[in-house]
Amino acid sequence: MLTIFSNFRILIAAAVVATLSGCATQSNSLSVADTIATKPELSTLNNLVVQAGLSDTLKSTGPFTVFAPTNAAFAKVPAKTMEDLGKDPAKLKAVLTYHVIPGKIMAAEVKNGNAKTVNGANLALSKAGDFVTVEDGMVQTADLSATNGVVHIVDSVLIPPSR
Numbered sequence: 001m002l003t004i005f006s007n008f009r010i011l012i013a014a015a016v017v018a019t020l021s022g023c024a025t026q027s028n029s030l031s032v033a034d035t036i037a038t039k040p041e042l043s044t045l046n047n048l049v050v051q052a053g054l055s056d057t058l059k060s061t062g063p064f065t066v067f068a069p070t071n072a073a074f075a076k077v078p079a080k081t082m083e084d085l086g087k088d089p090a091k092l093k094a095v096l097t098y099h100v101i102p103g104k105i106m107a108a109e110v111k112n113g114n115a116k117t118v119n120g121a122n123l124a125l126s127k128a129g130d131f132v133t134v135e136d137g138m139v140q141t142a143d144l145s146a147t148n149g150v151v152h153i154v155d156s157v158l159i160p161p162s163r
Helices: 002-028 032-038 040-051 055-059 071-075 079-087 089-097
Strands: 064-069 100-102 113-116 122-128 131-134 137-146 149-154
Touching (some): 032 064, 032 149, 040 055, 040 071, 040 089, 064 137, 079 089, 100 113, 131 149
Antiparallel strands (some): 064 100, 113 122, 122 131, 131 137
């Protein structure tokens, strides 16, 4: 009886490990775009990425580092600004690509200074201990790995400087 119970415990442990391994593999098999799409707190960003026609880009080879604003961050943006972005695809694309850096930068690798974004402007990054900031925003959840980069969830929408 003890042997059957021990074998049963080993079988259960193996099943748990296999299940958890499958979950890890599945989450790592998502692109940056798909990673954003799976997070309910990033649904506004996901909708804007689709509207701007950037989904395919964020599914491509990359690598990309995306500073992804939450729905709450977008809620802080004035309604008039959001309305203007919705009417101006080029401006929307400029704002969204300001949140993307070419290359994969994990939180531990962030250096204090500027990084060139996909839209061509510089983005101020800084790190103090485990805290990472991007411009005036704070990284809330770091290092969501994707097949083509990494997503860091931030509490602010980043607005590129006027040209």
